[in-house]
Amino acid sequence: MKKYWWQDAIIYQVYLRSFQDTNQDGIGDINGVIQHLDYLKNLGVNTLWISPHYDSPMDDNGYDVRDFFKVSEDYGTIDDFKALLDEAHKKDMKVITDLVLNHTSDEHPWFQAAKDPNHPEHEHYHDYYIWQPPKFDKKGNRQHPTQWVSWFGGPVWEYNPPTKSYYLHIFSKKMPDLNWRNKAMRESLKQVIKWWIDLGVDGFRVDASNHLEKNWDFPDAKPGYEHFSSLPKHHDYLEELGKELFKPNNLLIIGEAGGATRKEAIQYAGFDSNEFNMLIQFEHCWADTDETNTLTPGKWAKGSIDLPKIKNSFAYWIDVFKGKGWNTIYWANHDQPRIVSHYGDDKKYHERSAKMLAFSLYLLPGTPIIYYGEEIGMTNVDYQNLGDFRDVEVFTEYDNFMSYGASHEVAMQALRDRSRDNARSPMQWNDTAYAGFSKVTPWINVNGNYQNINVKKQLNKEDSIYQTYRALLQLRKQENLPYADVNFYDLDHPQTFNYEVKGQKHNYLVLCNFKSTEIKMNKLPSLNEYTLFMANVDVNDVLSTTYSPFEARIYRKPIKA
Ligand code: GLC
Ligand code: CA
Numbered sequence: 001m002k003k004y005w006w007q008d009a010i011i012y013q014v015y016l017r018s019f020q021d022t023n024q025d026g027i028g029d030i031n032g033v034i035q036h037l038d039y040l041k042n043l044g045v046n047t048l049w050i051s052p053h054y055d056s057p058m059d060d061n062g063y064d065v066r067d068f069f070k071v072s073e074d075y076g077t078i079d080d081f082k083a084l085l086d087e088a089h090k091k092d093m094k095v096i097t098d099l100v101l102n103h104t105s106d107e108h109p110w111f112q113a114a115k116d117p118n119h120p121e122h123e124h125y126h127d128y129y130i131w132q133p134p135k136f137d138k139k140g141n142r143q144h145p146t147q148w149v150s151w152f153g154g155p156v157w158e159y160n161p162p163t164k165s166y167y168l169h170i171f172s173k174k175m176p177d178l179n180w181r182n183k184a185m186r187e188s189l190k191q192v193i194k195w196w197i198d199l200g201v202d203g204f205r206v207d208a209s210n211h212l213e214k215n216w217d218f219p220d221a222k223p224g225y226e227h228f229s230s231l232p233k234h235h236d237y238l239e240e241l242g243k244e245l246f247k248p249n250n251l252l253i254i255g256e257a258g259g260a261t262r263k264e265a266i267q268y269a270g271f272d273s274n275e276f277n278m279l280i281q282f283e284h285c286w287a288d289t290d291e292t293n294t295l296t297p298g299k300w301a302k303g304s305i306d307l308p309k310i311k312n313s314f315a316y317w318i319d320v321f322k323g324k325g326w327n328t329i330y331w332a333n334h335d336q337p338r339i340v341s342h343y344g345d346d347k348k349y350h351e352r353s354a355k356m357l358a359f360s361l362y363l364l365p366g367t368p369i370i371y372y373g374e375e376i377g378m379t380n381v382d383y384q385n386l387g388d389f390r391d392v393e394v395f396t397e398y399d400n401f402m403s404y405g406a407s408h409e410v411a412m413q414a415l416r417d418r419s420r421d422n423a424r425s426p427m428q429w430n431d432t433a434y435a436g437f438s439k440v441t442p443w444i445n446v447n448g449n450y451q452n453i454n455v456k457k458q459l460n461k462e463d464s465i466y467q468t469y470r471a472l473l474q475l476r477k478q479e480n481l482p483y484a485d486v487n488f489y490d491l492d493h494p495q496t497f498n499y500e501v502k503g504q505k506h507n508y509l510v511l512c513n514f515k516s517t518e519i520k521m522n523k524l525p526s527l528n529e530y531t532l533f534m535a536n537v538d539v540n541d542v543l544s545t546t547y548s549p550f551e552a553r554i555y556r557k558p559i560k561a
Helices: 030-035 037-043 078-090 109-115 122-126 183-199 234-249 262-269 307-321 350-361 392-403 408-418 455-459 465-478
Strands: 011-014 047-050 067-071 094-100 157-160 165-168 203-207 252-256 278-280 367-371 485-489 496-502 506-513 531-535 552-558
Touching: 030 037, 030 078, 037 465, 067 078, 067 183, 078 094, 078 183, 094 183, 094 252, 109 122, 183 234, 234 252, 234 262, 262 278, 262 307, 307 485, 307 496, 350 465, 350 506, 350 552, 367 465, 392 408, 455 465
Parallel strands: 011 047, 011 367, 047 094, 094 203, 203 252, 252 278
Antiparallel strands: 157 165, 485 496, 496 506, 506 552, 531 552
């Protein structure tokens, strides 16, 4: 049944900047990851995904790469990185890194040459990026080539006076998009990839992979996403990398690509695909937006949770890959709010809802990706000032909210609910100053709740969120759950998250009340054959079908030989 090592991977995503600072500059670093390898191994993790570690001016925390061959001085040295690979490998753990292929920093030497007609290598590098001449209105005023809108808000075009043209940036203006139609550019990136493979990394998470191709007719549209996202030709580029570099080296390649169709998913990550091995799509991630909100619209508008959408999405993706490829299971990453704040309750039912969220996800088939701090139920931030935030996206969007008529308070609440900084506050290791992340003021503030929510406390507590994660990850291994068949119950029920998986020795029936009101479960198999295996509350009557807020139970029954 097993074909590849990564089918048994249990992945933990480390946001390097926020995990552990070891040299007391307030910034997480590679040595900080080495320091905690045993902690991660003990949790049950066997594969790390490290957010970008390359040299960068850090406009977007490293997704803006200045030098692909250099480790950021914020994070350490190449020797530190090699030590991380060695130490991890000694512990039978794999390390995959983030691979940013859609853009570079505007401080990358390629762009420095591209934008400057007097640069000796201008001609070669100009076409590494995407340039367009201005348009002019009737009065002769310079206009953007199109009205396309960046993923971070604002225009995708930035004017470059020396060339009298605009360059395209679908993220921040410090991240010009690379021109994938240029073969020399592709060869340059392949050298980068090969270099890291030769150094010993075990795979990559390919950033923004569905954006590589653009519509070079540059038709006008607003926001115009269809002209720079998921255009068919980006698969050709990925396949080229896959055939030459990914597949021959037994790597784990995870592609980030929102919005894939069923057919496209197999094209990306079917067992026979030459592109990726796994896919990260975001269908279940924003199932609680309020379409009527015009002050902080889109993902920023928090509404009520559409649970059927979440469940149907999980069921759908498991089905898409069944027998044809491999599924990933995850709640969130560095671009979404903290899951316990997002879909759970980070106040009254913090511990209970965090465990419920773990039950509802981590018995499902596929490869789990746990986001740092999720295993202790880290929550959204409590920042009171705009200046507490760090994310480049926050500041463009705050201005947008103001222009839509939002008050400062309304905008701040949207940021606390939805911004990416929620998922980037320092790891809460213990209850000493700065949560044990650093001895000095961190680059981004520690969440005020670190004295209650931290690793040390949960390591010492028998039924903590951490211990629940640990137990569930062990169960995955013991019962071979990555390969399990699953049956969802009542997918369209707005409040319950119920399913059954078939392990090696037992069937597991997972029953979760996903919301904050009591509920009576129905449409379930008779519980007589099952015994209660785990629960996130004390269950007095194991046959009762009334569930308190966020109550979750796992029952099991032996599989008859
Ligand atoms: C991906 C990353 C995100 C980053 C963007 C641009 O979506 O996950 O954090 O800002 O790409 O690289
Ligand atoms: Ca540091």
